[in-house]
Amino acid sequence: MADDAIIRTTDLVKTYRTPFRRKRVEALKGVSFEVGKGEVFGFLGPNGAGKTTTIRCLMGLCQITGGSATILGQPVPSRAARQRLGFLPEQPYFYDYLTVGELLDLGGRLFGLSHAERTGRADRLIKRVGLDHARGQALKKFSKGMLQRSGLAMALINDPELVVLDEPMSGLDPVGRKEVRDLILELRDAGKSVFFSSHILSDVEQISDRVAIVVGGKIQDVGRPRDLVGHAPLGTEVVLAIPPGDDGGVPAVVADIKARADSVRVAHGELIVGLAAGVDVDDFLAFARGHHGKVVSVTPRHETLEDLFMRRVEAERTRGAQKAAS
Amino acid sequence: MIHRLWAIALNTFREAARIRVLYGILVLVVGANLLAVVLGEMSINEQSRVARDIGLAGISLFGSLTAIFLGVFLLYGEVQRRTIYTIVTKPIARWEFVAGKYLGMVLILSVLVALFTGAMMALLTWQGVAITGALGKAVFLAWCEVLTVAAIAVFFSAFSSPFLSGIFALALFVIGRVTPDLRNAANDAEATWIRGVARATLEIVPDLHLFAISGRTVEGKAVSVHGDFVSWGYVLSSAGHGLFWILALLTFACVLFQRRDFV
Known part of the structure; x- marks a missing residue:
């Protein structure tokens, strides 16, 4: 995979300082993994494990403290790479005075799309994510699920090669989750790479070609779900x-x-x-x-992915408790 | 680059329009002109003078206050509401985002200045007073002042909360307006430390007094929008001063914004 890696992180480190006491917090402690072309890659971890921090570093929202990362062959942060990827943040917040059409138009303008391209793609995507009935409404009137779908449409406006989704199923009902799963599989069938984070294990297990489990700011396992859990x-x-x-x-x-x-x-x-x-x-x-x-x-x-996941989380908790005790 | 700047500017303008900032401006315009009519009637044969003074003061004061109000939320609000996540992850440089936001503010504030100017001119025409070139120069200078104040607010918004940014920007607006007094203090104050502080302040504060000179003395000559006013050379030189500060403040804002982690 080394040559066709769409995302590659090597010993990624991210350290924060707390606002007042300036205490050092190590959010990522050397995260390394690769995502291949055309792959659906699930990034699993409990809350606070470092999933969102990793994604923010990759998207250029945070500066990397140590290590390195590349996206689509470009070192992070890269505007050229951002031209070819789509991103859905966790619990997306949009300009709530816009309609979904205006939101997609704004996204299209930032990608330098022509008026005809923006209109055509926005129209198709609004239908694809099932928001055709809400075209005229401002986003502030949207439910959480509708906002998530608007975010997905925004992430696809540039017809990206790579789609990065931070907790795309978060807050969705079972129907919404299935729709997002179907959309991810559809993207894979269209030859796109998908990198998504989640803590909903069943979703990750169902659609991921490979997964990485991150706990305590470190990658614990990377591989195909069936290989990770063993066959015995x-x-x-x-x-x-x-x-x-x-x-x-x-x-x-x-x-x-x-x-x-x-x-x-x-x-x-x-x-x-x-x-x-x-x-x-x-x-x-x-x-x-x-x-x-x-x-x-x-x-x-x-053994299920859940068994493995829980084992890793327990091991990290035990390590943390031992460290605190010593 | 232009299409990205325009996209951000247009969205900033649209936000102001949708949150009804423009309606608030319209209310101020109507209020200021009603005040001009009332005060004009109370004065003796000075209706046109009152209309011009209130119109120009309205542009300068309400324009600057609107610039501070909008500017202090401009970048801070984007980070707090997390709307920035969906924008800076697109192929746009952070400086383009800051510049685009500022351009959006320029659009909003220009609409404000245009509305105030239009209302003032309508009132003067109604009063049968000719519109002079001096008035045009004074309006242009007031517009330059408003845009400079907007840049001050945007600069503070890049690293500070709206409350603190508002206080800082307001303080700079007030200090910037009293530069002649500061200059006097820098030259004539008895205490050395006062002279030092005044000199240092003059170096780090935009000279906003340059933009509001009607009724003052410029280069030994009394100037007034109602009579002899400054030359176009003065107007352009003052605009250059404003442009220098706008570029400097936005550059600092961009550098600070570039280094920020959005968490």
């Missing part, structure tokens, strides 16, 4: 329907099942049994069937 099963979940005992209560076999299982819980009259990785599943199923148990489902459990 963590265990198996078995759902059983067990007939009631002779007295109508809990059948005696449940105690035997509990002895063989990692976890057992009851939901909707069924037993949900968690088996550890080393347990012989066939043997357990034969045992259950031998006691009149009906097997409803058997699901192998693999």
Whole structure:
């Protein structure tokens, strides 16, 4: 990827000073990753991990304290690179006295588009993001979801090669989130690269070709989601329907099942049994069937991105606590 | 570059229009002219003098106050409202953004000056008084003053809150208007430190008195918009002084803005 990297950061460091006490805060502590051409790259991290700071450094909103970064082959900050990219900030704030058409016209003017290009693209994008019905309204009357969609349209006005989206699904309802996911996939199909940050793991897992997990201002993992979580099963979940005992209560076999299982819980009259990785599943199923148990489902459990993410966050918290204690 | 500057300027003008700043200006214009009519009627055969004085004072005072009010929010407001995120991430240099915002203010303030001038001229025409070249020169000088004050406000807005920027800009406006007194203090004050402070202040403050000279003495000659006024040479030289300060203040504002982190 080294040659066709659309975004490349090398040991990116960003340090702030707090306003009054001038205390030094290290927001980024050497962030390195690369985003390839045509890739959807998810940038994952908990609140305060450094996602937005990284994006602000890349977009030239903050000055880089150390390390280096390039976008579209240009060192950051670069006006030439900004000509070829689109950006949606986190919780976008726009000139709320403008209509969405005027907002896109302003964006188009800043990219040097002709009047015909601005009008044509604005028209198409307003329809694409579903704001055709609100063309005449000032942005101050827009809901959060409508503002987010206006921001997406603004990010695409220059038909960019790279789209950088900071928390694009934030504050959206499930329908809005799906629309944004679809739009990102559509952009990828059109050959564009997409770099987006999120802390909504399911969204990132569904659409990202590769992800980076940033915790505590450092990259913890980079790779394809399936490669990161590993393939070895963590265990198996078995759902059983067990007939009631002779007295109508809990059948005696449940105690035997509990002895063989990692976890057992009851939901909707069924037993949900968690088996550890080393347990012989066939043997357990034969045992259950031998006691009149009906097997409803058997699901192998693999590590998810959420498991990995939580492990990284916990490890960072532990490190932080140890550091504070020492 | 021109299309980017124009885009920012147009948007700044549009903002002022949509938040009804222009309506406020219109109210001031109507109010000032009503005052001119009332005071003119109270005076004896001095209606046209009152109309000219109030018209020019209106341009200078209301223009400068509007420049301060709009200017102190100009850059600070963009950062606070985070609207700047969607603009400076486009292919625009930060200095272009500052210059574009200032140009937008120039448009707004020029509309203010035009409205005041138009109303004053209408009143004078109604009173049967001829419009003289002196009045044109005085209006032009007042316009230069307003634009210089706007640059002062924009400069402070690049690094300070609107409240502090407003105080600083107002202080500079007042000090800039009393430069003859400062010059006297610099030359004649008994205490050395007063002379030093006055001299230093004269170096770092735009001489706004250059723009409001009607009724004063310039180069040993009494000048008045109602009679003998300054030459075009004086007007152009004063405009040059204003332009120098505008460029200097905007350059400093751009340098400060360039170094800012938007977090």
